[in-house]
Amino acid sequence: MNLLLLDPAQIDPDGRAQVAGPALVHVREVLGKDLGATLRVGVLGGRRGHAAVVASTREALELMCTFDEDSPPKRPVELVLALPRPPVLRRLLAHVTAMGVQRIVLCHSARVEKSYWGSPALHSAEIDAHVRLGLEQACDTIPPQVEIRMKLRPFVEDELASRLDARRLVADPTGGAACPCDVEGPLVIAVGPEGGWVPVELGLWAEAGFECVHLGPRILRVETALIAVLARLGVA
Amino acid sequence: MNLLLLDPAQIDPDGRAQVAGPALVHVREVLGKDLGATLRVGVLGGRRGHAAVVASTREALELMCTFDEDSPPKRPVELVLALPRPPVLRRLLAHVTAMGVQRIVLCHSARVEKSYWGSPALHSAEIDAHVRLGLEQACDTIPPQVEIRMKLRPFVEDELASRLDARRLVADPTGGAACPCDVEGPLVIAVGPEGGWVPVELGLWAEAGFECVHLGPRILRVETALIAVLARLGVA
Numbered sequence: 001m002n003l004l005l006l007d008p009a010q011i012d013p014d015g016r017a018q019v020a021g022p023a024l025v026h027v028r029e030v031l032g033k034d035l036g037a038t039l040r041v042g043v044l045g046g047r048r049g050h051a052a053v054v055a056s057t058r059e060a061l062e063l064m065c066t067f068d069e070d071s072p073p074k075r076p077v078e079l080v081l082a083l084p085r086p087p088v089l090r091r092l093l094a095h096v097t098a099m100g101v102q103r104i105v106l107c108h109s110a111r112v113e114k115s116y117w118g119s120p121a122l123h124s125a126e127i128d129a130h131v132r133l134g135l136e137q138a139c140d141t142i143p144p145q146v147e148i149r150m151k152l153r154p155f156v157e158d159e160l161a162s163r164l165d166a167r168r169l170v171a172d173p174t175g176g177a178a179c180p181c182d183v184e185g186p187l188v189i190a191v192g193p194e195g196g197w198v199p200v201e202l203g204l205w206a207e208a209g210f211e212c213v214h215l216g217p218r219i220l221r222v223e224t225a226l227i228a229v230l231a232r233l234g235v236a
Numbered sequence: 237m238n239l240l241l242l243d244p245a246q247i248d249p250d251g252r253a254q255v256a257g258p259a260l261v262h263v264r265e266v267l268g269k270d271l272g273a274t275l276r277v278g279v280l281g282g283r284r285g286h287a288a289v290v291a292s293t294r295e296a297l298e299l300m301c302t303f304d305e306d307s308p309p310k311r312p313v314e315l316v317l318a319l320p321r322p323p324v325l326r327r328l329l330a331h332v333t334a335m336g337v338q339r340i341v342l343c344h345s346a347r348v349e350k351s352y353w354g355s356p357a358l359h360s361a362e363i364d365a366h367v368r369l370g371l372e373q374a375c376d377t378i379p380p381q382v383e384i385r386m387k388l389r390p391f392v393e394d395e396l397a398s399r400l401d402a403r404r405l406v407a408d409p410t411g412g413a414a415c416p417c418d419v420e421g422p423l424v425i426a427v428g429p430e431g432g433w434v435p436v437e438l439g440l441w442a443e444a445g446f447e448c449v450h451l452g453p454r455i456l457r458v459e460t461a462l463i464a465v466l467a468r469l470g471v472a
């Protein structure tokens with residue numbers, strides 16, 4: 001945690017905030033901060049700044065906060081991700097949030113196991129918790145939108161095919177071109193499941209105007225490939 | 237597992253190999269392959285190809301293998317990595333092996349907790365197991381060299397400063413230039429611990445001819461940053 005994220009309701013109009021529970025334990029035991037210390041803070045959905053610990057009891061810390069800085073800029077990047085295994089999803093939400101992706105859409109694909117859709121990892125409280133870890137890592141305060149589309153075809157045909165404002169890429173080992181570097185402007189990037197998109201899905205992406213790009217001859221795990229593609233495109 | 241890695245001693249001169257234990261369970265239960273099926277195989281340190289399952293008992297599968305293909309090429313890239321937390325080290329060894337790094341040197345740094353050096357994750361059998369996962373993921377057969385240097389200064393001054401053949405980079409949020417894309421030729425890249433290199437270490441890298449590069453204004457976890465840097469440089 002490089003920044004302590006506070007909820008707006010936690011903060012008084014004069015900038016005072018109480019910190020208790022797991023956040024208190026983290027600040028005290030991991031960051032080693034207590035009365036008199038200062039730390040980086042941010043308001044979820046708002047600005048960021050610094051806080052001084054002005055009171056400390058066994059149950060809570062009182063912070064006096066100043067929010068004088070905007071959150072780091074986000075590139076206009078949307079990620080469409082075939083739903084990964086739940087433990088991988090949890091890690092990826094944090095990685096991708098930290099990298100500054102603006103919108104994440106979790107979608108179905110032929111090689112996604114149906115049982116993943118019933119996982120508690122998709123409950124909004126769990127998604128929010130992992131997004132929050134990513135924000136606190138990157139000193140960001142603005143969460144990405146996270147959405148779910150359980151039917152791939154209508155999502156691609158009705159929502160994505162008309163996104164002519166954005167450069168649209170789909171990552172696949174069969175891709176015709178190497179993944180480009182430092183692409184400017186709005187971007188939609190689709191990343192498939194372990195084992196890749198099936199041919200009918202690749203046809204769907206092509207018809208919707210997505211360029212197919214690859215990362216070389218090695219088959220990478222989704223986790224590696226996703227971070228690699230975003231980094232090459234210049235996200236983060 | 238996209239390729240089943242066999243030890244040379246497991247394979248008869250005529251290409252027959254017995255598969256038992258955890259590999260058998262994986263082939264049968266995860267890959268769903270048994271008598272009559274074919275699968276991708278490779279010899280650890282050697283070539284790769286295909287195998288047919290020609291016999292199947294409860295305890296073992298017998299494969300008839302043909303090794304007719306070289307392993308995927310590796311870029312001449314060496315990674316110097318400040319020893320991460322043991323669970324992160326395990327994952328990173330697999331990621332980095334899959335990406336095709338040729339040599340990995342785990343080193344000390346002021347922000348590496350001393351206790352990490354006592355972890356079983358550094359035992360050679362554990363390192364080999366995670367390297368193997370990375371090879372089997374990327375259909376590779378040639379493991380990277382993994383080495384350990386517990387003293388950073390003599391390693392940098394005596395071994396790395398004279399590596400004039402290679403472009404030498406050190407990743408740090410304080411870096412003067414954005415991490416470049418698709419760098420050709422031999423490369424040494426140093427990636428620090430969570431929290432980054434301390435100033436005296438950055439001085440050491442600079443004196444040894446390392447260019448300091450950054451990944452933008454966001455603070456990323458070592459796991460994210462390492463994959464991101466390698467992907468930008470064109471490794472994988």
